Amino acid sequence: MQDSPEFSHPEIDLSQMDTASEDLSDVSPLDIPVIILFVVLILIVATQFFTRYVLNDSLGWTEEMARYLLIVLGFVGSVTCVRKGSHIYLEFFYRYVPRGAIKPMAVTVEIITGFFFGYLGYLGLAMVERTAGQKMITVPWPKAIIWYVVMAACVAMVLYTIRNIVRLIHTDAEDVAHNKLENF
Template identity: 45%
Template sequence: MSDAREDAPPSIDPMVDFESAFDDAPFKLSDYRVEDFVTLTLFWALILVVFTQFFSRYVLGSSIGWTEEIARYLLIGVGFLGSVMAARNGSHIMVEFFYHYMPQWQARLLERLVNLVSLVFYIAMAWIAYQLASRTNSLMVSVDLPKSIIYFTVCAAFVLMALRTIQRLYLKYRDRNDVV
């Protein structure tokens, strides 16, 4: 007679589970969109600016003034344009715990409600960011560029999030005939 309980899950070697986390699907260029490449470009620009800041401050002993501000703005761009990718894939952070304990019709209804609220939020934030950008007339501190560029970037990201959400929902529900 063994000490293991019959209802206990089978033991799995932790290394097998760890290694399976790194099994990636093969690379396909068709899986990526324009915003992915723009975000990647901004990310690499951020890496170069932060490296320049680090190198000038700790190796040369004199910090370059514009690097800190530009790094901050690039990080904002990467964050918001990265959110467009998450909206396209439906991978924004959400609590899935409750979906598992609801009847299927209720989970579908809640999912549609959450998607609708998210879409309204994206549109509202795009409008607010547009209003803020159109009212901002100041220049960046260290570079003679209008600060409204940042707000227009955020506005464009929210518009793209709304469009990608609509696209994802359309593709998801166009072939479904189920009625909630």
């Protein structure tokens, strides 16, 4: 049976695929905590896997620590995303507004996200107060440690958002429009 055109598989052009790069120029010393947390998380999950499926005797603390490290990694990693301006956003809106409206729209979006991160930090403070006397189940550490890290990450995101707003304000509107539309 011969393949019809609508079911044929086109050749894969490997030259068009993204490849891993050895260029680490965008990695900053500020990214070191994220890398350390990620490596520790990998080691804990590997330990969990090894003890559960190889030794058939799981260590109880690995699941709880992996859960809390994943929470911390999400927030600390978000600081890096805010610093680099690489959080996801709805880019298509920039395509449909006049070029002169892109800069005010970008500044407005940064202001809204800054308030959002600030509110998350405030909620983190509330969680610190609620969990101040509680210990983790399998490790004798206070649960508030997690919320202190979340709160600190939210404060850092607010500070980077303020920096992004100042940069946007001091950047020419045409350059902002070009940067927002260059992916299309």
